[in-house]
Amino acid sequence: MIDVVRIKEVEENVVLRKEDFENLIWEMESLMETIEILSDKDLMEQIIESEKDIKEGKIFKIKTEDDLNNLFME
Secondary structure (H helix, E strand, O other): OOOOOOEEEEOOEEEEOHHHHHHHHHHHHHHHHHHHHHHOHHHHHHHHHHHHHHHOOOOOOOOOHHHHHHHHHO
């Protein structure tokens, strides 16, 4: 999250620097995306399953075109 946001009150209005405002917008968009992902039950199940596969070593390193072709030939 944003460490410092400079806010100034001017005649009952809150004033932010443009950079701080843009950072807040970016942070809010990021937070909304995170909430959307966490709310998607199917996607979360896929993520959990992928993490399990990684822990169990069920991954393949693809460094060359041959590696990719071999993956689909099995």
